[in-house]
Amino acid sequence: MKNFIYDIGTKIYFGKDQIKNIGDIVQSYGKKALLIYGGGSIKTNGIYDAALTYLKQKNITVEELSGVEPNPRIETVRKGVTLCKENQIEVIVPIGGGSVIDCAKVIAAGAFYEGDAWDLVLDPKKITHALPIISVLTLSATGSEMDTFAVISDMKQKEKIGTGHPLLRPKASILDPTYTQSVSKYQTAAGTADIMSHIMETYFSNKKGFMQDRIAEALLKTCITYGKKAYENPDDYEARSNLMWASSWAINDFIKLGKEEAWTVHPMEHELSAYYDITHGVGLAILTPHYFEFILDNTTVDKFCEFAHNVWEIPYEEDKYQMAQKGIDALKEFFEKLHIPKTLKEVGISEEYFDEMAQKASSRLKGAYRELTKEEVKQIYQRAL
Amino acid sequence: MKNFIYDIGTKIYFGKDQIKNIGDIVQSYGKKALLIYGGGSIKTNGIYDAALTYLKQKNITVEELSGVEPNPRIETVRKGVTLCKENQIEVIVPIGGGSVIDCAKVIAAGAFYEGDAWDLVLDPKKITHALPIISVLTLSATGSEMDTFAVISDMKQKEKIGTGHPLLRPKASILDPTYTQSVSKYQTAAGTADIMSHIMETYFSNKKGFMQDRIAEALLKTCITYGKKAYENPDDYEARSNLMWASSWAINDFIKLGKEEAWTVHPMEHELSAYYDITHGVGLAILTPHYFEFILDNTTVDKFCEFAHNVWEIPYEEDKYQMAQKGIDALKEFFEKLHIPKTLKEVGISEEYFDEMAQKASSRLKGAYRELTKEEVKQIYQRAL
Numbered sequence: 012m013k014n015f016i017y018d019i020g021t022k023i024y025f026g027k028d029q030i031k032n033i034g035d036i037v038q039s040y041g042k043k044a045l046l047i048y049g050g051g052s053i054k055t056n057g058i059y060d061a062a063l064t065y066l067k068q069k070n071i072t073v074e075e076l077s078g079v080e081p082n083p084r085i086e087t088v089r090k091g092v093t094l095c096k097e098n099q100i101e102v103i104v105p106i107g108g109g110s111v112i113d114c115a116k117v118i119a120a121g122a123f124y125e126g127d128a129w130d131l132v133l134d135p136k137k138i139t140h141a142l143p144i145i146s147v148l149t150l151s152a153t154g155s156e157m158d159t160f161a162v163i164s165d166m167k168q169k170e171k172i173g174t175g176h177p178l179l180r181p182k183a184s185i186l187d188p189t190y191t192q193s194v195s196k197y198q199t200a201a202g203t204a205d206i207m208s209h210i211m212e213t214y215f216s217n218k219k220g221f222m223q224d225r226i227a228e229a230l231l232k233t234c235i236t237y238g239k240k241a242y243e244n245p246d247d248y249e250a251r252s253n254l255m256w257a258s259s260w261a262i263n264d265f266i267k268l269g270k271e272e273a274w275t276v277h278p279m280e281h282e283l284s285a286y287y288d289i290t291h292g293v294g295l296a297i298l299t300p301h302y303f304e305f306i307l308d309n310t311t312v313d314k315f316c317e318f319a320h321n322v323w324e325i326p327y328e329e330d331k332y333q334m335a336q337k338g339i340d341a342l343k344e345f346f347e348k349l350h351i352p353k354t355l356k357e358v359g360i361s362e363e364y365f366d367e368m369a370q371k372a373s374s375r376l377k378g379a380y381r382e383l384t385k386e387e388v389k390q391i392y393q394r395a396l
Numbered sequence: 397m398k399n400f401i402y403d404i405g406t407k408i409y410f411g412k413d414q415i416k417n418i419g420d421i422v423q424s425y426g427k428k429a430l431l432i433y434g435g436g437s438i439k440t441n442g443i444y445d446a447a448l449t450y451l452k453q454k455n456i457t458v459e460e461l462s463g464v465e466p467n468p469r470i471e472t473v474r475k476g477v478t479l480c481k482e483n484q485i486e487v488i489v490p491i492g493g494g495s496v497i498d499c500a501k502v503i504a505a506g507a508f509y510e511g512d513a514w515d516l517v518l519d520p521k522k523i524t525h526a527l528p529i530i531s532v533l534t535l536s537a538t539g540s541e542m543d544t545f546a547v548i549s550d551m552k553q554k555e556k557i558g559t560g561h562p563l564l565r566p567k568a569s570i571l572d573p574t575y576t577q578s579v580s581k582y583q584t585a586a587g588t589a590d591i592m593s594h595i596m597e598t599y600f601s602n603k604k605g606f607m608q609d610r611i612a613e614a615l616l617k618t619c620i621t622y623g624k625k626a627y628e629n630p631d632d633y634e635a636r637s638n639l640m641w642a643s644s645w646a647i648n649d650f651i652k653l654g655k656e657e658a659w660t661v662h663p664m665e666h667e668l669s670a671y672y673d674i675t676h677g678v679g680l681a682i683l684t685p686h687y688f689e690f691i692l693d694n695t696t697v698d699k700f701c702e703f704a705h706n707v708w709e710i711p712y713e714e715d716k717y718q719m720a721q722k723g724i725d726a727l728k729e730f731f732e733k734l735h736i737p738k739t740l741k742e743v744g745i746s747e748e749y750f751d752e753m754a755q756k757a758s759s760r761l762k763g764a765y766r767e768l769t770k771e772e773v774k775q776i777y778q779r780a781l
Contacts, residue, residue, distance in 0.1 A: 012573075012637035014411025019404070025654070026399025188397075221621060222638045222645075225614030233607040252397035253607045256654070260607075269410070269641070 012220055015268040021157045022183040025256065029185045030061045030147065033104075034069035036183050040143040041101025043072045045094055047115045049079045049107045053149065056193055058106060062147060066104075074098050076118075079107065082164045082171060082284050082291070083114035088128045091118035095142065103144045108202075109153025112146045113161035116179040119144050132163045132174045141178040149190045151254040152202030152292060154209060154262035156184040164285055169364075171285035173277070186259070188251035196242055200349035201292030203238030203254065207231060208295040209261040212274040215314060215380050220270030227266045228321045233257040235322070235345060242349050276302055278375040279388055282368035289358045296351045297358070300343045301394040306381045307335055315339065355396050365392050397605055400653040406542045407568040410641065414570045415446045415532065418489075419454035421568050425528040426486025428457045430479055432500045434464045434492045438534065441578055443491060447532060451489075459483050461503075464492065467549045467556060467669050467676070468499035473513045476503035480527065488529045493587075494538025497531045498546035501564040504529050517548045517559045526563040534575045536639040537587030537677060539594060539647035541569035549670055554749075556670035558662070571644070573636035581627055585734035586677030588623030588639065592616060593680040594646040597659040600699060600765050605655030612651045613706045618642040620707070620730060627734050658763040661687055664773055667753035674743045681736045682743070685728045686779040691766045692720055700724065740781050750777050 024032050037044055044066060053059040066073055076091045094100065095118060105115035121128035123140035130137050148156045155161065160175040194202070214227040233253050240250035260266070279302070280294040307315055312331045319325040319338025328334045343353075352358050369388040376382050383391070409417050422429055429451060438444040451458055461476045479485065480503060490500035506513035508525035515522050533541045540546065545560040579587070599612040618638050625635035645651070664687070665679040692700055697716045704710040704723025713719045728738075737743050754773035761767050768776070 012411070012634065012641070014414065015408075017408035017410060023400075023402035025402060026397070029399065219634060221634070222614065222618040222641055225617050226611060229607065229610030229614040232610050236606060249397065249604060249606070252654070256397070256607055269637070 012269040013218060013271065015271070017264065017268055018177070019157065019180070019263050019265065021181050021263070023157065023186055023259065024183065025186045027187060027189055029187050030058065031065060033062055033145070033147065033185060034065040034071065036145050037066060037071050037102050037104060038069040040145065040182065042070065043074070043098060043100050044102045044104045045074045045076060045091065045098070045100045045118070047076045047079060047091060047103065047105040047107070047111055047118070049077070049081075049111050051077060053106050056190070058147065058149065058190060062104070062106060074100060079111045079114045081110050082288055083110045085129050085132065085163055085165045087114055088117045088121060088163060091115070092121035092128050095122035100142060103142050104147070105144065106147040106149065108148070108150030109155040112144070112148070112155035112181070113153070113163065115144055115146070116141070116155070116161040117163055117174065120176065120179060129165065132172050135174045135176045138176040138178060141176070144179070144181040146181045146184040148184055148186050148255065150194055150198065150202055151191055151251070151258040152205040154206070154258050156181060156186065157259040157263040160262070162281065166285070166288070169285050171281040173281070186255050188248055188255050191251045191255060192246050192248075194245070196245070196350070198290070199241050199245065200238070200351050201290045201296070202258070203234050203241070203292070203349060204296035204346060204351060205292035206254070206258045206261045207234045208276055208292070208299060210234075210266065211299065212276060213267045213270070214318070215311070216270050216272045217380060218270035218272060223266045223268070223270050224317070230257050230261055230266070231322045239345075239348060272380055273376060273378040275376060275379045275381060275383065279372045279391065282372045283355070283360060286364050286368060287358070287360050289360070293351055293358060296346045297353065297355060297395050298391065300339055301391050303339045303342070305387070305391050305394065307332070307339070355392065362393070362396065365389050368392065397654040398603060398656065400656070402649065402653055403562070404542065404565070404648050404650065406566050406648070408542065408571055408644065409568065410571045412572060412574055414572050415443065416450055418447055418530070418532065418570060419450040419456065421530050422451060422456050422487050422489060423454040425530065425567065427455065428459070428483060428485050429487045429489045430459045430461060430476065430483070430485040430503070432461045432464060432476060432488065432490040432492070432496055432503070434462070434466075434496050436462060437578075438491050441575070443532065443534065443575060447489070447491060459485060464496045464499045466495050467673055468495045470514050470517065470548050470550045472499055473502045473506060473548060476500070477506035477513050480507035485527060488527050489532070490529065491532040491534065493533070493535030494540040497529070497533070497540035497566070498538070498548065500529055500531070501526070501540070501546040502548055502559065505561065505564060514550065517557050520559045520561045523561040523563060526561070529564070529566040531566045531569040533569055533571050533640065535579055535583065535587055536576055536636070536643040537590040539591070539643050541566060541571065542644040542648040545647070547666065551670070551673070554670050556666040558666070571640050573633055573640045576636045576640060577631050577633075579630070581630070581735070583675070584626050584630065585623070585736050586675045586681070587643070588619050588626070588677070588734060589681035589731060589736060590677035591639070591643045591646045592619045593661055593677070593684060595619075595651065596684065597661060598652045598655070598657075599703070600696070601655050601657045602765060603655035603657060608651045608653070608655050609702070615642050615646055615651070616707045624730075624733060657765055658761060660761060660764045660766060660768065663760040664757045664776065667757045668740070668745060671749050671753060672743065672745050674745070678736055678743060681731045682738060682740060682780050683776065685724055685731075686776050688724045688727070690772070690776050690779065692717070692724070740777065747778070747781065750774050753777065
């Protein structure tokens with residue numbers, strides 16, 4: 012196990028009606044809040060009204076930024092930064108899924124930055140201060156509610172880039188599983204794939220970490236059991252609870268500390284979203300099995316057998332490659348059961364930009380489980396086509 | 397899943413040579429520290445010297461309390477409280493295993509309490525303030541380095557009682573697995589049993605928690621794999637690392653939040669330690685299989701089958717009772733491989749106090765997985781004799 016520092020300070024209010032605590036939580040950080048949200052569904056499902064009521068009970072002044080995009084844009088971040096500076100905002104309160112929280116994170120840092128917020132996306136070292144973030148989660152997927160990362164897009168430049176800093180980790184997050192019961196089947200499936208991808212990016216690593224990998228398997232089994240249940244029965248509270256809690260732990264550092272490495276599938280997928288604005292989790296689900304088959308060789312086969320056995324209950328057998336393939340097939344079948352598209356074509360992606368996308372993605376794989384070349388990334392895109 | 401608030405604020409410095417950070421960590425909480433330790437082994441293995449060097453580099457004034465007992469006594473707590481009050485101590489720095497850290501916790505609270513510190517053991521509600529605790533762990537067992545609990549004994553009254561408060565959770569802990577490489581085989585085995593017991597106390601519960609139980613299984617598998625390795629090869633760093641990290645997560649709240657219930661085996665064992673001053677983990681290992689066999693019935697057999705399959709890889713079979721028993725037998729065999737005594741007689745316990753011990757233990761089982769009567773606890777003691 013490598014040396015590490017564990018420091019996950021996010022306080023989680025988990026369960027039904029935890030929104031009632033939002034006034035108290037926000038109050039302990041300031042009196043002027045910026046509420047950030049997306050397309051406005053929180054206004055029809057009652058979350059917006061509840062949040063405002065409890066914030067006003069504590070005399071919190073509220074400014075608003077709405078319309079955050081599913082792949083949040085730098086233009087929206089800039090608007091938020093301006094609102095913070097003009098209104099002396101003290102606390103940032105994103106209500107939504109990962110996009111809204113990611114957007115809020117860069118706004119929180121941008122509020123203290125003199126230059127353009129895109130600098131903070133390109134170079135996280137420029138983040139030196141950030142406003143406290145109190146998030147209210149409405150979608151189980153990115154884990155942004157408990158982690159330090161944010162992914163922001165500049166669609167004009169066809170850039171989708173991840174940044175991250177310990178200061179961006181939310182101080183507290185409200186996780187009410189009932190908020191996710193209205194999430195569509197498609198988004199539930201995509202969210203589940205996203206959570207699983209976060210876990211697998213860390214699970215497949217050259218660094219040893221027995222406990223970390225057993226925990227990773229525990230989280231994957233949670234996604235497999237409850238992703239399907241939530242897909243089939245959106246109101247299943249137990250399923251929504253388990254998915255929501257798993258989403259936070261997939262990427263909050265716990266399973267990676269002691270065995271950290273750079274990721275592979277996420278950088279490859281970010282190019283798909285940057286060029287075609289597709290749903291992130293769907294892109295991950297399409298690419299992952301092809302990536303796995305591509306890297307299956309003598310150096311990885313034992314890890315794939317471990318995956319097959321411990322996650323999918325596939326019995327050990329003499330032919331390790333056959334067993335490894337069964338694990339990958341089980342993953343494919345799981346995504347199929349969630350009716351996630353299986354090819355890039357299905358989500359409107361052609362070969363047109365494969366060259367530049369592969370170029371960009373391969374430049375971001377330094378230190379990964381497999382450092383793929385541009386040509387290798389292109390081959391994976393082609394297999395997924 | 398039940399509603400819960402997750403709030404684990406302990407920062408962990410994990411790995412070789414992390415002691416070098418102790419000056420910086422302590423300095424951020426104060427300039428006057430009380431160093432607390434046990435029998436003095438930290439003076440022969442270099443930890444004491446290293447800690448003092450780094451503390452002095454930051455001009456921290458250090459008072460000392462040594463001689464904390466394996467089952468820490470209230471008399472020692474009182475001494476510590478006096479030292480804090482007389483020297484205006486600002487930070488408590490226990491270096492040792494769970495006993496030393498537990499002792500430090502009640503001292504930390506006692507420093508702000510006007511009455512006798514035993515009051516804080518009997519009634520945790522009387523804890524209203526506590527000095528910050530920065531612990532340095534030298535034994536993987538109790539999880540005290542990251543949790544809110546402390547167990548203190550009054551041997552004159554034959555009382556060993558657990559107390560707990562969020563204020564008692566260490567602010568930071570240094571976990572250097574090399575410090576545990578000198579731990580004896582006997583204590584390594586007992587520590588492993590203690591960690592496993594913490595996990596099983598939560599795993600066997602009437603409350604649902606799929607993700608929590610899969611994580612619990614992951615931690616149990618870590619103990620099973622690496623408890624044996626550390627026992628056989630005390631210098632195995634990977635084994636010591638995994639055990640150490642598992643010890644913190646077995647009891648820091650993570651696996652219990654959402655499915656909390658009162659514990660069963662610990663209260664029964666505390667009476668053994670209180671009357672006979674035996675090693676806590678050994679008492680737990682002796683009692684647990686008998687407790688499991690005692691409560692195995694129609695209402696628990698499915699949970700025991702889950703335990704057998706997911707933890708011990710025992711295949712599902714038609715006869716559920718037979719399968720459940722195989723899981724319990726696997727646990728027994730594991731403890732045997734670690735050469736842990738199997739009977740109370742072997743550790744010098746006779747029937748003499750069974751009546752009063754069972755009386756006390758049964759009074760502390762309200763809200764447990766099984767609320768055992770005095771007669772039932774007595775039967776379990778007798779089976780274990």
